[in-house]
Amino acid sequence: MTLAGVPALASTPALAQATDTQQAPAADSQGANLPTVTVTGSGDDKQHLQTQSSSGALGSRSILDTPFSVTSVTADELADRQILKLGDVFFNDASVSDNSGGYSSWASYVTIRGLPADWQNSFRIDGKPFLSYAITLPYDHFERIDLLKGSSGFMYGFGSPGGLINYITKKPTDTPVRSVSVGYTSNNIWSEHVDLSGRFGNDQMFGYRLNATHDQGETFNEGQLKRDSVSLALDARLTRDLTWDFQAIWQNSNGEGQTPSITTSSLAGGSLPAVISGGNRNLIGAGQHIDTNFQLYQTGLTYRITPDWKANLSYSHSTSKRFRNEGIATLTDAAGNYTDWRSDSREGHVFDQWQAMLEGNAKTGFLEHQLVLGASWQKQVNDYSVAQYYQQIGTGNLYTQNTNSHDSSTDLQTYHAGILTQQALFASDTLKFSDQWSLLAGARYNEFQQDSFDTSGARTARYNKSALTPTVALMFKPEPNTTLYGSYVESLEQGGTPGVTNTNYGQQLKPLMSKQYEVGAKTDQRTWSATAALFRIERAAEYTDSSGALVQDGESDYQGLELGGSLKLGSQWQLGSSLMFLDSKYSKGSAYNGNRVAGAPNMMATAQVSYLVPQLAGLKLMADAKYTGNTMLRAANDLQVPSYTLFNLGASYTTRIGKYDTTFRAAVNNLLDKRYWQYQWENYIKPGDPRTFSVSAKVDF
Secondary structure (H helix, E strand, O other), X not given: OOOOOOOOOOOOHHHHOOOOEEEEOOEOOOOOEOOOEEEEOOOOOOOOOOOEEEOXXXXXXXXXXXXXXXXXXXXXXXXXXXXXXXXXHOOOOOOEEEOOOOOOOOOOXXXXXXXXXXXXXXXXEOOEEOOOOOOOOOHHHEEEEEEEEXXXXXXXOOOOOOEEEEEEEOOOOOOOEEEEEEEEEXXXXXXXXXXXEEEEOHXXXXXXXXXXXXXXXXXXXXXXXXXXXXXXXXXXXXXXXXXXEEEEEEEEEEEEOOOOEEEOOOOOOOOOOOOOOOOOOOOOOEOOEEEEEEEEEEEEEEEEEEOOEEEEEEEEEEEEEEEEEEEEEEEOOOOOEEEEEEEEEEEEEEEEEEEEEEEEEEEEOOEEEEEEEEEEEXXXXXXXXXXXEEXXXXXXXXXXXXXXXXXXXXXOOEEEEEEEEEEEEEEEEEEEOOOOEEEEEEEEXXXXXXXXXXXXXXXXXXXXXXXXXXXEXXXXXXXXXXXXXXXXXXXXXXXXXXXXXXXXXXXXXXXXXXXXXXXXXXXXXXXXXXXXXXXXXXXXXXXXXXXXXEEEEEEEEEEEEEEEEEEEEOOOEEEEEXXXXXXXXXXXXXXXXXXXXXXXXXXXXXXXXXXXXXXXXXXXXXXXXXXXXXXXXXXXXXXXXXXXXXXXXXXXXXXXXXXXXXXXXXXEEOOOOOOOEEEEEOOEEEEOOOOEEEEEEEEEO
16 A cells, blocks of 8 residues: 555544544553654544554654554454455555455465565564464454565564564553454354453552454355454563563364365466356365464563663564365366366474563764664474375366365374574664654664474475675654655565475575665645655565476566555545555566566555444444456466456444444445456466455444
């Protein structure tokens, strides 16, 4: 969408009718209280430029004062739009194209500025790493979800230069929270959610926040889903200056009958087969399932040394496990014929991280400094099946029922296939020369070690890399609510892992370097806000070559323009829009010099409108639309996914029934039941989700 994005359409009616200036407390990613922030501008601003965001090595600052592009989507917006998958979260951001599938292994796939989010390093919960592959997180457990574009390598270490997604968990509240909600999504999935929060003890010393969700039923393609999620956040104000916090998330998900992967790697000719509906059950053969278990535990101490300085020490541990029997339809022609393959495997990933940070303000002469110093250690262990099943089990056609089947293996054992460790030192200094001018300078020194092992436990390869990744940004504020900036950042990201359809499957590729240049503007006024960013990203190219191997060759360049805006008309209307133009190409010796980069659409646009109905207080109507431009499926540029446009409708109604505040919500996604091919990954496509209906009711007590 833009620098700051124009995320969802809705917040609560009470917020929409709030005053234009209010006092809003904020919390950093460790849960420590930040100073009260004066929020000016529209009370229903969809770009959230005044939101305080804790951004790793940049420290805590508002989105308005961050010299990079940031999109923030709030809990109210997630609830109003009845979010089902990650691509829906950023539906109103024109920089994000949806590659995700909420009931499949593709749960966390999105493309940001034409670059795929790195499923091993592009995701955080409260700034702590976890592996997102096949995991659809419980969105109603989060206060907001932030997308940091371009700068993730400096702020958090390894990561795609496209961006990093940070989930901010719901924290204990001073005012008690008691709510229960029930929801229904077509075809027949029922959801129940409980949210409880408060404080207790002497001087309200201890705080808690408990969220629990259960989803179960039939998906839109007649598959089955059963998912249970629990999260717990605790804190203790041990002294006036010392705070302890703890967060835990546990989720177990079992899905059957998910849409198989569809690969075009063997497709002859230059056109795709006619589109089928994402709700079509023809592709689903017997035995397919995806079972996942996700756990994250993190704890930390925050010490307020002085009013201007604080220190934080934190530890996090996360595990992601999946057991899947997945169909892979390998298309052979435009008539929809395919060879049917099955992949049956168990996989697991463990992340451990220690991090220490010191953040504060200082003054030397006429210069004011916002300083951040830190160190981190991180270990990632990847487990894969000793003997993964991957075989052809038959043939089929997209337009007739798949009758092939394969039962899951029950004796699949795993082994440590790779261990990756990172050690980092980072520092940043924002020098304020005057009320108008400031300069950010920072650097991260990262030591990376990657060990690969065979099934016997013997190490087969070791890769070491040390890199200093700098960033610098110049900011100018012509008035308090406007920021102009120019920034430069370098990033180091983990190399790709070839998939089962690659001839070099399982061989972890070496890390990639990238550079990003960006100039932009952000302004937050009384009834409107606007953002603009012009960027260029230079990244080592990675793609599947003509022999079927995933290779690193030459460079991929991305040049783009992002525009976004939000406008409040009177007391009822809220409008928003965003636009991205993107020019991408392979260069510097690549075998495909001059071709468009696979997966990078040339244009995207979004529009949103919400209306508070004056005749019925508490009723809000919403609509949004998104255009996704055509996208090349592979580096050879001989196959293209056509453009498509989607429309959504929604409504929310807040009222009081007896003594209880009650909110009813309804949403229709893909209103026109558009059939379209969705780019999922290089050489992979997915039929877009069909029209879905969602309704829910929430009671606060």
